[in-house]
Amino acid sequence: MAQNIALKSVAILVAAGTLVSVAGCGNSSDTVNGLPNVTVLVEKNSNQVKMSQMKWAKDLEKDCKCHITWQEVSDNQFGNQRNAMLAAGNIADLNIRAFHPEEASRNPEIFERLDQHLDKMPNVKKFFDTYPQARKLVEVDGTIRVLPSARYSGFLASGQHFLINKTWLDKLGLQVPKTWDELRNVMEAFATKDPNGNGKNDEIAFNPRELSTGSIGNWWAPFLLLNSTGIVTSYNAGPSGSGIYVKDGKVANYLQTPELRQVIEFLREMVEKGWAPKDWVTVKDDKYNARNQGDGKTAQVGMAFGWDESAFGNYGSDIANQYVAAAIPAADGVPWEKTVWDASRDMNLFEDYHLSMSSKTKNKDAAYRLINLLYSEKYSIQQEYGTLGEDVKQDPEDSKHYIVQEKFHKAQDEQKVPALEDRLAGWIAPDIKVTNDRGADHVAKADAAYKEQYTHYSMDKDMMPQYVRLSDADANKTANNNTALFNYAMPVISKWIMNGGLTDATWKDLQTNIKKYGIDENTEIWQKAYDKYMK
Amino acid sequence: METKEKAMPSTMSATQAKKSNRSGNAKHRNFGRYWQLWVMAIPAMLFILIFAYIPMYGVQLAFREFDPSRGLTGGEWVGMKYFKQFFESPLFWPLVKNTVTVSLGTLVLGFFAPIILALLINQIHSEKVKSFVETITYMPHFISTVVIVAMLNIFLDPKAGFIGRLLGGGNKLDNPDAIAPIYWLSEMWQHTGWNCIIYLAALSAVDVSLYEAAKIDGAGRLQLIRYVDLPTIMPTCVILLILNMGSVLNVGFEKVWLMQNTMNLGGAEVISTYTYKIGLMSFQFSYGTAIGLFNTVVNFAFLVCANYLSSKLSDTSVF
Numbered sequence: 001m002a003q004n005i006a007l008k009s010v011a012i013l014v015a016a017g018t019l020v021s022v023a024g025c026g027n028s029s030d031t032v033n034g035l036p037n038v039t040v041l042v043e044k045n046s047n048q049v050k051m052s053q054m055k056w057a058k059d060l061e062k063d064c065k066c067h068i069t070w071q072e073v074s075d076n077q078f079g080n081q082r083n084a085m086l087a088a089g090n091i092a093d094l095n096i097r098a099f100h101p102e103e104a105s106r107n108p109e110i111f112e113r114l115d116q117h118l119d120k121m122p123n124v125k126k127f128f129d130t131y132p133q134a135r136k137l138v139e140v141d142g143t144i145r146v147l148p149s150a151r152y153s154g155f156l157a158s159g160q161h162f163l164i165n166k167t168w169l170d171k172l173g174l175q176v177p178k179t180w181d182e183l184r185n186v187m188e189a190f191a192t193k194d195p196n197g198n199g200k201n202d203e204i205a206f207n208p209r210e211l212s213t214g215s216i217g218n219w220w221a222p223f224l225l226l227n228s229t230g231i232v233t234s235y236n237a238g239p240s241g242s243g244i245y246v247k248d249g250k251v252a253n254y255l256q257t258p259e260l261r262q263v264i265e266f267l268r269e270m271v272e273k274g275w276a277p278k279d280w281v282t283v284k285d286d287k288y289n290a291r292n293q294g295d296g297k298t299a300q301v302g303m304a305f306g307w308d309e310s311a312f313g314n315y316g317s318d319i320a321n322q323y324v325a326a327a328i329p330a331a332d333g334v335p336w337e338k339t340v341w342d343a344s345r346d347m348n349l350f351e352d353y354h355l356s357m358s359s360k361t362k363n364k365d366a367a368y369r370l371i372n373l374l375y376s377e378k379y380s381i382q383q384e385y386g387t388l389g390e391d392v393k394q395d396p397e398d399s400k401h402y403i404v405q406e407k408f409h410k411a412q413d414e415q416k417v418p419a420l421e422d423r424l425a426g427w428i429a430p431d432i433k434v435t436n437d438r439g440a441d442h443v444a445k446a447d448a449a450y451k452e453q454y455t456h457y458s459m460d461k462d463m464m465p466q467y468v469r470l471s472d473a474d475a476n477k478t479a480n481n482n483t484a485l486f487n488y489a490m491p492v493i494s495k496w497i498m499n500g501g502l503t504d505a506t507w508k509d510l511q512t513n514i515k516k517y518g519i520d521e522n523t524e525i526w527q528k529a530y531d532k533y534m535k
Numbered sequence: 536m537e538t539k540e541k542a543m544p545s546t547m548s549a550t551q552a553k554k555s556n557r558s559g560n561a562k563h564r565n566f567g568r569y570w571q572l573w574v575m576a577i578p579a580m581l582f583i584l585i586f587a588y589i590p591m592y593g594v595q596l597a598f599r600e601f602d603p604s605r606g607l608t609g610g611e612w613v614g615m616k617y618f619k620q621f622f623e624s625p626l627f628w629p630l631v632k633n634t635v636t637v638s639l640g641t642l643v644l645g646f647f648a649p650i651i652l653a654l655l656i657n658q659i660h661s662e663k664v665k666s667f668v669e670t671i672t673y674m675p676h677f678i679s680t681v682v683i684v685a686m687l688n689i690f691l692d693p694k695a696g697f698i699g700r701l702l703g704g705g706n707k708l709d710n711p712d713a714i715a716p717i718y719w720l721s722e723m724w725q726h727t728g729w730n731c732i733i734y735l736a737a738l739s740a741v742d743v744s745l746y747e748a749a750k751i752d753g754a755g756r757l758q759l760i761r762y763v764d765l766p767t768i769m770p771t772c773v774i775l776l777i778l779n780m781g782s783v784l785n786v787g788f789e790k791v792w793l794m795q796n797t798m799n800l801g802g803a804e805v806i807s808t809y810t811y812k813i814g815l816m817s818f819q820f821s822y823g824t825a826i827g828l829f830n831t832v833v834n835f836a837f838l839v840c841a842n843y844l845s846s847k848l849s850d851t852s853v854f
Contacts, residue, residue, distance in 0.1 A: 080815070083815050083816070083818045084815070086603060086818070087601075087603055087820060089603060089604075103818075106603065106818075107603045107604065108604065109603070109604035110603070110604075210796075210797070211797040212797070213795060213796065213797050213800055214812070279706065279709075281709075281796075281797055281798060282706070282708075282709055282796040282797055282798050476817070476819055479817040479819075480620075480624075480813070480817070480819070480822075483626075483809075483812055483813060483817070484624060484625050484626045487626060487629075487800055487804055488625070488801075490797050490800060491711065491797060491798060491799070491800045491801045494797040494798045495798065498705075498709070498798065499705075516625060517625055
């Protein structure tokens with residue numbers, strides 16, 4: 001009897017457990033209010049409002065005659081989720097700025113092939129016809145599973161700039177430095193002559209951004225100083241962060257060059273002489289930004305690498321207005337004609353991972369309709385600048401001219417942006433003109449300082465184009481080599497900068513050791529890929 | 536002590552022999568008599584089955600080439616390829632060294648500190664003071680790891696932090712050799728109070744007449760601890776030690792991950808953070824699984840060894 005009851009209890013428990021787990025598997029429905037439902041995942045910046053608060057997104061649903069279920073994730077969140085999502089094979093119907101072309105080609109079953117359906121998306125076809133390089137960017141072995149994006153053409157500018165406090169220079173009667181020697185003088189003056197005039201010795205002459213643990217270069221890394229020596233970096237994206245560079249069609253790694261040593265020694269000198277903070281190597285971004293922005297009234301920093309003057313405060317604020325972008329000064333012993341600047345311009349305009357579609361999408365026609373709408377002029381503009389007629393207006397006399405409104409700028413300053421901005425899944429044709437896009441205007445203005453340095457190298461032979469990509473096996477190989485390589489090298493380099501100890505002998509040690517970690521193999525792999533794509 | 540050690544194994548084996556003689560019938564009767572207990576245990580057993588045993592089928596990923604389209608078990612069989620890759624990696628020895636340093640120190644400190652604290656608290660007579668001390672010492676246990684690391688950053692700041700100013704020199708968090716001690720000590724500070732609760736419970740079981748008898752025999756405080764308290768909590772100590780040995784290579788991932796920076800990476804890269812970088816960040820699930828499996832096997836070996844040694848030496852064991 002007792003046993004019977006026991007067995008029954010087990011049966012009931014198991015049954016209940018199964019029911020619960022089945023109930024948990026409920027899928028999102030195919031239709032909502034009779035309209036086909038499309039789920040759209042969008043990776044957003046923390047300063048953007050909810051999709052439900054973006055007016056244009058509602059119009060989009062109307063025009064598409066479908067219902068959109070938005071899934072919104074932040075950059076950080078998504079960085080941790082993406083690979084787990086891929087492994088589970090469970091992605092949203094459409095994914096905006098989520099998955100890269102390599103990821104899609106590695107998981108062909110999960111992603112829909114989009115190149116076979118271009119006839120259903122005439123706007124995308126027009127995009128590729130206008131910008132053939134955009135197509136090249138996402139094509140992997142002749143297939144396209146991810147669509148690229150193109151912002152307003154005013155964004156053809158590197159995201160990396162050398163920014164210097166012009167007000168301080170003027171006050172001290174100094175010129176924008178053209179060589180490292182002049183730069184030394186300026187830094188010394190900034191650090192000792194109280195240029196912000198508050199009577200305190202609180203000036204930071206040069207404020208470098210924290211070094212990363214997994215690579216040598218990334219956005220606004222101090223190794224942008226390599227451009228002073230004639231080595232072209234490309235820190236918006238690509239293999240430049242792991243040291244790869246191209247000169248005359250030959251791929252090499254700048255970790256193995258005396259130029260890097262020269263830059264490390266210069267950075268060491270800055271710490272030693274008190275021009276750069278004693279802890280900058282490990283200072284987290286929040287503190288780094290706080291230093292750049294000072295107390296909101298008095299500038300504290302003389303120079304830094306950044307996007308544009310907004311690194312120091314809102315556009316138009318007292319502090320931000322003090323800074324200008326300047327050409328990078330020439331390193332010791334390097335003639336001006338040899339100096340160059342970061343080759344990330346294309347990467348700022350185009351990005352290669354802006355829209356992908358799940359192969360399991362139920363309402364495929366609605367999804368194609370939606371993609372086509374997103375890539376239309378009307379919605380591309382609205383994705384980047386907010387709702388038409390409110391945040392951005394069309395010039396009544398010129399349909400190809402849009403004017404960004406003050407309302408949008410205010411929303412930007414308040415960190416409540418009603419648009420996707422650079423995350424747009426769309427494209428803006430080169431013949432469209434946009435006025436008042438502060439981001440584009442300012443970055444273009446900053447980039448103008450490098451006009452001459454851009455001419456000091458060949459855009460064909462001295463940089464790794466964005467569309468050069470590695471095979472899966474090669475990508476894993478280089479990733480593994482790099483993990484080991486930078487695990488070893490970055491602490492060594494950081495130590496040299498912070499505590500000194502860079503001598504011929506220790507430099508030779510570094511060179512021997514990085515060879516053991518497969519640095520030459522990485523170079524060969526990239527050379528092979530470069531040759532394949534440049535043929 | 537010696538006679539006890541020798542005597543006990545013989546009694547143990549006698550009962551074991553009896554048990555196995557009538558095992559068939561006994562099981563039946565046992566289930567019939569205690570079915571309520573079995574029912575109570577079922578959810579826990581199901582939990583372990585579903586979340587600990589069933590996922591083990593995924594371990595084969597370590598021996599296969601992961602192919603997302605074919606699932607966990609569909610990839611091509613590559614045998615020991617990924618283990619070889621890990622053992623031959625230049626990072627292998629540094630990783631093992633860092634992991635062992637960080638976890639062994641935590642294990643040793645984490646073993647002795649709660650015992651000492653429990654013995655000390657047990658000496659407090661006033662109930663009020665006792666519960667006050669207990670509460671204060673176990674509170675830090677509830678602080679989340681992120682906050683702890685932020686606190687470390689603040690306290691160790693050479694300019695503004697009170698520990699940093701005391702120690703002088705550069706930031707200790709930037710020193711790869713200081714990472715392990717910082718980890719041990721902060722871990723001890725955070726968890727000692729919590730971990731001593733179990734010993735306090737064991738100590739409350741001490742027969743008061745034992746104290747009285749010992750006092751009549753002229754025992755002082757230290758002698759009471761030595762001859763009454765310690766023997767009482769010894770079995771608890773040993774069991775906890777064995778269980779902890781099972782995680783000798785398991786360094787809590789979050790804390791080390793958060794403590795890492797460019798300067799201290801040489802001492803702060805441990806197996807779990809490396810697995811995360813390789814497995815999740817660069818999408819090499821097979822390689823990541825192989826490293827994780829290696830970690831588990833080592834832990835398991837330690838657990839079995841500790842258990843074996845302890846059952847030989849002190850007659851206490853988990854299984």
